[in-house]
Amino acid sequence: xxxxxxxxxxxxxxxxxxxxxxxxxxxxxxxxxxxxxxxxxxxxxxxxxxxxxxxxxxxxxxxxxxxxxxxxxxxxxxxxxxxxxxxxxxxxxxxxxxxxxxxxxxxxxxxxxxxxxxxxxxxxxxxxxxxxxxxxxxxxxxxxxxxxxxxxxxxxxxxxxxxxxxxxxxxxxxxxxxxxxxxxxxxxxxxxxxxxxxxxxxxxxxxxxxxxxxxxxxxxxxxxxxxxxxxxxxxxxxxxxxxxxxxxxxxxxxxxxxxxxxxxxxxxxxxxxxxxxxxxxxxxxxxxxxxxxxxxxxxxxxxxxxxxxxxxxxxxxxxxxxxxxxxxxxxxxxxxxxxxxxxxxxxxxxxxxxxxxxxxxxxxxxxxxxxxxxxxxxxxxxxxxxxxxxxxxxxxxxxxxxxxxxxxxxxxxxxxxxxxxxxxxxxxxxxxxx
Numbered sequence: 001x002x003x004x005x006x007x008x009x010x011x012x013x014x015x016x017x018x019x020x021x022x023x024x025x026x027x028x029x030x031x032x033x034x035x036x037x038x039x040x041x042x043x044x045x046x047x048x049x050x051x052x053x054x055x056x057x058x059x060x061x062x063x064x065x066x067x068x069x070x071x072x073x074x075x076x077x078x079x080x081x082x083x084x085x086x087x088x089x090x091x092x093x094x095x096x097x098x099x100x101x102x103x104x105x106x107x108x109x110x111x112x113x114x115x116x117x118x119x120x121x122x123x124x125x126x127x128x129x130x131x132x133x134x135x136x137x138x139x140x141x142x143x144x145x146x147x148x149x150x151x152x153x154x155x156x157x158x159x160x161x162x163x164x165x166x167x168x169x170x171x172x173x174x175x176x177x178x179x180x181x182x183x184x185x186x187x188x189x190x191x192x193x194x195x196x197x198x199x200x201x202x203x204x205x206x207x208x209x210x211x212x213x214x215x216x217x218x219x220x221x222x223x224x225x226x227x228x229x230x231x232x233x234x235x236x237x238x239x240x241x242x243x244x245x246x247x248x249x250x251x252x253x254x255x256x257x258x259x260x261x262x263x264x265x266x267x268x269x270x271x272x273x274x275x276x277x278x279x280x281x282x283x284x285x286x287x288x289x290x291x292x293x294x295x296x297x298x299x300x301x302x303x304x305x306x307x308x309x310x311x312x313x314x315x316x317x318x319x320x321x322x323x324x325x326x327x328x329x330x331x332x333x334x335x336x337x338x339x340x341x342x343x344x345x346x347x348x349x350x351x352x353x354x355x356x357x358x359x360x361x362x363x364x365x366x367x368x369x370x371x372x373x374x375x376x377x378x379x380x381x382x383x384x385x386x387x388x389x390x391x392x393x394x395x396x397x398x399x400x401x402x403x404x405x406x407x408x409x410x411x412x413x414x415x416x417x418x419x420x421x422x423x424x425x426x427x428x429x430x431x432x433x434x
Contacts (some may be wrong), residue, residue, distance in 0.1 A: 006095040008206040009102045010082055013116045026046065028118050029146045032125070034108040040128035041134040045262060048181045048315060049160025049194070050138035051312045052258075055251040056160050056194075057137045058385035059259030065090065066278035067268055074124045074149070076141050079179045079286050079415040080422075086124045088131050093124075093243050101126045117141055121148040129225065140304055145183020150181040157184045157191040157211075158262050162199055178202040190236075190265050191219070192386065194258040201398040214261060222257040229253050236267040246276050250288055252315065286414040288319060293424055295396045301325075304417055305408045308335060310343030317406060320351045327402030328353035330395040333371065334360045334388055334413035341366065341374055344409070349375075352406065354383040356391035388416035 006013065042050055045060055047053050054075055061071045070089055070346030078084040083092035093101075101123035105114075114122070122140075128136050140149045144159075162178045178199035185191045185205055192214040193202060206213040214220060231243040241264055256279050262273070289304040307316040320329065331352040335341055357371035368384040375382040385391040388407075396406045407417045 004045060004075045004099060004102075006082065006098055009099055010116075013102070013119050016063050016114060016116070016119065017305065024146050025148070025151055027112050027114055028122065028233075029151050030153055031105065031109045031112050031114065031118075031122055034110070035104065035122065035126060037122070037129060040074075040125045040138070040152060041133040043069075043135035043266070044138065044150060044154045045135070045156045045158060046138045046140055046152065046154040047158040047160065048144040048184050049158075050163035050177065050309070051307075051315065052160040052194070052252060052255045053139045054284045055282070055287055056158060056255040056258050056262075057139050058251070058284045059256050059279060060158075060262050061087075061137045062278040062282040063259060064135050064137070064268075064276060066274050070131070072128045072131065072133045072136040073122075073139075074121070074128075075139040076120070077411050079411060082218055083119075084285075085120060086127060087135040088127065088133070093127055097127055098123060106276075108335040109223055117146045125152070140184060142179075144181040144221045146180070147183075149385075150184055153186050153189075154184065155189060156262055156265055157186065157189065158258060159184070159191065159193040159195070159198075159202065161195040161311065162202070163309065174199045175201050179205070182206070185209050187211065190214065191259050192216075192258065192265065192371050196210060212391065214262075214265065216254075216258065220257065220261040221266075222253055224253060231257055231259075233264050234263040234359040235264050235270075241270065242274055243275065244274070247280060249279060249282075250290065251282060251284060252319075256282075256354050276327070286411070286418065288316075289414075291421065293421065295424060299401070300396050300399050301404045302417075302421075303383060303404055303406050303408075304414050305406075306414050307408050308339055308344070308410050310340055313344040313408075317347045320406075325402060327400055327404065327406050329404050330356070330398055331354050332358070332388060332391045332395055332405060333409050334358050334391075334414070334416075335366050335371065335409045336360065336362070336364045336412070337366045338364065339366075339410070341371070345378065346375060348408075349378055349380055352380070353391035355380055355394070356385055356395050357382060358388045358391040360410055361416065362412055365410075365412070387415055389420045392417060392420050 061073050066073045073087040086093040105122045138149050140147045163176050179201040181204045182205035186211045189214045194216045196217045225232045228245045234240050286306045291302045307313045357368050359365045372382050372384045
């Protein structure tokens with residue numbers, strides 16, 4: 001039989017299971033056992049939360065790497081390439097590595113039907129074990145309790161925050177979401193939460209498991225200043241730790257604070273300069289991602305962010321407020337149909353002077369007409385376009401030197417923008433267009 005390419009495998013995975021999401025661990029655990037998988041690495045950190053998972057994972061991995069550790073990261077979704085989901089020592093898994101992993105999982109699953117995400121998770125774990133890493137940082141895809149990643153007993157569980165998203169699967173209250181996310185906790189293993197108002201189910205689960213719980217605002221926190229930030233937390237034995245005068249970061253400092261506490265809880269070497277440098281080196285494409293590009297012979301400033309729910313939109317608005325610009329912010333916006341459109345607009349209507357909306361390249365999209373109608377009801381200036389790429393061209397054409405084009409919403413929106421940016425870079429000879 002002709003060997004499948006990565007594109008062939010991904011197309012196959014999409015039609016392998018009757019539903020895209022099928023919560024539960026039984027199938028994944030069975031196939032994992034057939035594969036002989038034990039642990040992705042000797043040290044495992046799992047990260048869940050409504051927002052901030054990707055940047056928190058990046059910060060933790062960078063801190064661990066600064067100590068000479070071999071580190072893998074598993075995250076989702078991807079923006080341009082599936083390979084983004086599986087990183088080994090800072091490099092994306094190659095097509096060949098992923099194809100070998102999918103073939104191994106396929107051979108082991110037999111009659112067991114697995115979803116796209118479940119196949120991908122097992123493939124990542126298979127690659128991590130074979131790479132003999134020192135540590136893995138695993139982003140939980142949806143919820144926690146019944147997510148495929150949760151077949152691993154982590155040494156440390158991290159919950160970034162609790163907000164409302166994926167209501168069909170996680171419920172429509174913070175308490176129901178907290179119950180699902182608390183499912184990544186393990187008996188006697190430390191867990192930390194970055195939510196300043198941790199819901200009761202999360203506290204109860206930690207208590208019932210006798211899992212040492214560290215809370216932001218009580219056990220660790222950060223203080224922001226105009227040109228620096230400061231961190232306080234505790235070591236594994238409860239001794240106080242502090243870092244002062246840390247440089248401001250492009251990614252959320254709140255998530256860097258969570259990552260520092262995660263690192264501190266592991267009892268690893270504590271060198272302020274090394275840790276500060278590691279935080280500065282962390283990058284996540286599409287999250288508070290600023291770019292300078294050349295568009296038709298002139299410079300244009302862009303900011304890309306995958307904020308697609310009210311919690312993320314509020315945080316984005318806060319960061320925009322902290323970084324005022326001389327000109328206007330011109331938005332390029334697309335959103336999935338199952339997201340809280342009004343909640344997102346409530347947060348970001350004020351800082352945006354002009355809107356360009358477009359459908360996303362998926363059947364799950366909100367139409368440009370729906371987005372436009374919601375903005376017109378609010379009296380916001382808005383134009384409709386047939387694609388994110390066309391919307392980007394239009395806003396770049398409007399942009400003056402002091403303006404900023406804000407591209408935000410769904411991962412699909414930012415992914416389309418990244419593809420557009422790659423083409424602009426090729427045409428202008430700007431390389432990475434950063």
